[in-house]
Amino acid sequence: MSIRITQSMMYDKYTSQMQGSLSAYMESSEQGSTQKKLNKPSDDPAGIYKVLTLRRNQSFNTQLLENCDTAKGWLKLEDSILSTQMPTVVTTIKSLAEQAATGTYTAEQRRDIAYQVRQQFGSLINMANSEFDGKSLFAGHKYDSQAFHEGLAMMSQVESVANLVNSGKVTVEGDSEKTIALQFTEDGSLDSSLAYRWTDDGGTHWNTGVSSIVTDGTDSYAVLDCDGVTTRIKVLEDGSAVTDDQGNVLSLSVPATDISEQGVSSSNGTLYIRPAAIYQGDVNDTLEVVTMGTNGNVSAEAQGTFGGNTLIRLYGIERVDGIEQEKDLECVSGALVKWEYSTDNGLTWVSGRAKLPDGASESSSASIRLPLPEGYVDLTITGTVPKGGQVMVHPEDANVGYEIMKDTYITVNGVGKDIFGGYYNGKPALQELDDPGRNLFEVVGNFIGYLETNNQSGCQETLAKLAKAEEYILTQATRVGGLENRVDVAYDVLTSQKLDIGERLSYVEDIDLTELLVKMEQQQITYQTVLQSASKIMNMRLANYL
Numbered sequence: 001m002s003i004r005i006t007q008s009m010m011y012d013k014y015t016s017q018m019q020g021s022l023s024a025y026m027e028s029s030e031q032g033s034t035q036k037k038l039n040k041p042s043d044d045p046a047g048i049y050k051v052l053t054l055r056r057n058q059s060f061n062t063q064l065l066e067n068c069d070t071a072k073g074w075l076k077l078e079d080s081i082l083s084t085q086m087p088t089v090v091t092t093i094k095s096l097a098e099q100a101a102t103g104t105y106t107a108e109q110r111r112d113i114a115y116q117v118r119q120q121f122g123s124l125i126n127m128a129n130s131e132f133d134g135k136s137l138f139a140g141h142k143y144d145s146q147a148f149h150e151g152l153a154m155m156s157q158v159e160s161v162a163n164l165v166n167s168g169k170v171t172v173e174g175d176s177e178k179t180i181a182l183q184f185t186e187d188g189s190l191d192s193s194l195a196y197r198w199t200d201d202g203g204t205h206w207n208t209g210v211s212s213i214v215t216d217g218t219d220s221y222a223v224l225d226c227d228g229v230t231t232r233i234k235v236l237e238d239g240s241a242v243t244d245d246q247g248n249v250l251s252l253s254v255p256a257t258d259i260s261e262q263g264v265s266s267s268n269g270t271l272y273i274r275p276a277a278i279y280q281g282d283v284n285d286t287l288e289v290v291t292m293g294t295n296g297n298v299s300a301e302a303q304g305t306f307g308g309n310t311l312i313r314l315y316g317i318e319r320v321d322g323i324e325q326e327k328d329l330e331c332v333s334g335a336l337v338k339w340e341y342s343t344d345n346g347l348t349w350v351s352g353r354a355k356l357p358d359g360a361s362e363s364s365s366a367s368i369r370l371p372l373p374e375g376y377v378d379l380t381i382t383g384t385v386p387k388g389g390q391v392m393v394h395p396e397d398a399n400v401g402y403e404i405m406k407d408t409y410i411t412v413n414g415v416g417k418d419i420f421g422g423y424y425n426g427k428p429a430l431q432e433l434d435d436p437g438r439n440l441f442e443v444v445g446n447f448i449g450y451l452e453t454n455n456q457s458g459c460q461e462t463l464a465k466l467a468k469a470e471e472y473i474l475t476q477a478t479r480v481g482g483l484e485n486r487v488d489v490a491y492d493v494l495t496s497q498k499l500d501i502g503e504r505l506s507y508v509e510d511i512d513l514t515e516l517l518v519k520m521e522q523q524q525i526t527y528q529t530v531l532q533s534a535s536k537i538m539n540m541r542l543a544n545y546l
Contacts, residue, residue, distance in 0.1 A: 054505045060406075061498050067402040068491040074132050074400075074412035075484045081127050081137070082419075082477035086440075089120050089127075090470045093444060096120075097466060100451055100459040107202055107454035114179075114451035118275065121444050125150055125277050128420050128441075138416035140282025140398025147416035148441075152176060152229065153276030153423050155446050157458060161271065164233070168427035172273055174229035176200065179452035180273040182226060190222045190235040198226045202454050229273060274449030277422035277441035279429060282398035283415055289377070294389035297331075297382050302393045304375010311342045312370065312377060312391040313349075329385040333360045339370055356381070404490040410483060419476050421469075437468030444469075 096113050099105065129146040130137050139147035152172040156162045164170060178200040185195045185208075197208045211222045214232070221232040287302045298314070316329035317336040329337060333356065340351040352370065360366035365382040377393060401409040416422070417429035421439025430439045437443060443465045450458030 051505065051509050054501055058498070058501045058505065061494055061501060064404060064406075065491065065494050065498065068404050068487050068494060070133075071402045071404060071410055071412045071487045072484065072491070074137065075480055075487060077130065077132050078137055078412075078414065079477060079480045079484060081130055082473055082480060085127055086124065086473050087470055089123055090440070090466060090473070093117060093120050093447070094463065094466045094470075097447060097459055097462045100447075101456065101463055103456060105456075110451045110454050110459070111202070114448055117444065117448050117451060121275060121277075121441075121448060122150070124420070124441065124444065128277070128416050135400075135413075136281070138281065138414045138419060140284075140413065140415050141400065142281045143400060143413065145280065147281045148277045148279055148420075148422055151276055151278040151423070152273055153278075153428075153442075153445065154231065155272045155274065155442075155449060156270065157455075157461075165271075166428055168425060169234040171232045171426050172229065173232075174226075176226075176229050176273065179275075179449045180226050180229055181453050182224065182231065182271040182273065190233055191220060194222070196224055198224075200226075202452060226273070231271070231273065270453075272446075272449040272453065274445050274452070276445045277420065279417040279422045279424040281416055283396055283417065283424070284398045286396040288394040288396065290392045290394065292390040292392065294385050294391075295383070297385050298389060298391065299380045300377055300391045300393075302375060302377045304372065306372075306374045306393055306395040308343060308395065309345070310372060310374070310377075310393040311346060312393070313340050314379075314385055314389045314391070315339070315387050316385075317353075326387055328387050329381065329389070331356065331360050331362050331364075331366050331381045331383055331385075333358050335360065337368065341370075341372060343373075404487055405493070408490075410487060412483070414476075419473070437465035438472040440469040440473060 096117055100110050100113050125148050128138050128148050135143035136145065136147050137143075139145060152174060154165050154170050154172050156165060180198055180200045181203065182196060182198040185197055188194045191213055193213070194211045195208065196211060197206045199206050207227070209225060211224045214221045214223050220235050222235055224231045224233075287304075287306060289300045289302050291298045291300060294314075314329050315326040315338040317324050317338045318327055319325070324338075326338065329335065335356040337354045337356060338351065339354060340349040342349045354368050354370065356366040356368060360381075362383050365380050367378060367380045370377045370379065372393075377391060379391070398413075398415050399411040400413040401411050404410050417424045420441050421428065421430045421443075422441035423429065428439055428442050443462060447459065447462040447466075449455075450462065
């Protein structure tokens with residue numbers, strides 16, 4: 001059976017062939033100009049999905065590499081300060097201490113050394129205030145301000161008096177460019193006016209004064225003024241004793257010190273007011289506890305090492321027909337308390353039960369302890385707490401971290417008081433280590449006090465402590481060096497991943513230029529063949545056969 005082919009059918013067929021050939025050629029031409037074989041979703045939907053996924057991974061990889069680069073900058077500067085710059089200054093101070101500890105040195109020579117040590121002390125503080133990219137290295141999250149400032153603090157070589165000072169019961173306010181030595185000249189309790197004397201030139205000239213008693217709220221203080229430098233010593237209401245935070249007696253009374261016109265003796269209970277580095281940055285060892293929706297009827301304290309916010313909700317429980325029902329929590333004897341906590345901002349909750357102790361009533365208060373995975377919370381309840389009243393435990397976080405691998409973060413900054421020591425919250429830092437030699441700033445500050453008061457035994461004591469302080473700083477440098485190595489490894493891994501992602505991305509979307517050129521040559525020949533064939537056939541007429 002024959003089929004009649006019309007001119008119209010031939011025209012449509014040849015037009016379709018030419019358009020198809022031309023379209024294929026233009027697609028190849030576009031691939032040649034972009035060097036990509038995927039230029040629109042319709043080219044290969046599955047391939048486009050792979051490309052988008054790989055590009056997202058590539059972008060994330062690039063961000064991690066930038067994080068590593070920034071972290072390396074932080075840590076490199078910290079390493080330089082801790083392993084090179086500070087030990088160099090400490091070595092210089094040790095050399096000066098060796099000279100000052102010599103028995104043949106005079107008071108004038110020690111004062112000359114003191115001037116040099118004050119300059120070195122300033123250099124140490126400047127190093128501790130170093131910045132990277134405008135951010136303080138050792139101030140925790142408060143990186144927009146300096147970690148330390150120079151102020152005044154008190155010390156004593158007598159253990160009982162040193163305990164009093166280190167407990168945070170003594171504060172010093174004011175400014176002085178010289179060490180002040182202060183001595184009581186009569187016996188008595190701290191809540192009475194006591195005569196004292198002080199000198200700022202190593203005992204050559206003395207000034208006298210009488211302490212006063214100041215009450216601030218429920219606290220009383222013995223106040224001693226030394227020409228604008230004010231010392232406040234916290235005392236109990238009866239003035240009979242001063243205790244530390246655990247209630248241990250630090251001093252029952254203030255003994256009169258042995259007065260010597262020739263200078264300050266190391267055994268007479270002298271109080272030295274000398275320079276100190278005061279830490280003003282963030283810390284990691286403080287817990288903030290906030291109550292919400294409790295009508296002020298709940299007070300709370302927390303202890304532990306909380307890694308993040310912990311939210312606690314409180315309910316009273318009563319049984320109705322054997323079924324527990326939630327209600328307001330009333331402070332009554334044996335009341336059943338339902339409490340629940342969340343460590344993921346309320347997404348999931350873990351419940352617990354507790355009972356108020358016998359004897360509890362709305363006119364008094366009752367205490368319960370809630371155990372948590374990272375510590376515990378002590379609650380004191382008074383009156384009625386509305387159902388669902390909340391307590392939030394918020395740990396201060398001083399760490400500045402960067403993500404160097406997926407879900408892997410590294411801390412790049414430091415908490416200055418835990419590295420260099422100094423003063424924090426009115427007392428020397430690093431006391432928990434039970435090794436005062438680790439507190440570099442306190443060792444150097446004390447040394448200045450000893451030098452300016454011609455205290456040879458104090459200078460000898462400084463030598464051993466400086467060695468400990470230097471050792472501790474180098475230990476911190478080792479820690480930072482370990483972090484640097486970790487970042488370097490992460491950077492190498494990410495660089496390899498970057499190359500791998502680039503190769504996979506190129507395989508999916510990049511064109512093979514040689515293959516494309518061969519393909520385009522074939523498409524040109526095909527298109528030209530279609531044109532020539534159509535031209536010849538479309539020009540034929542019946543008259544051609546006559």
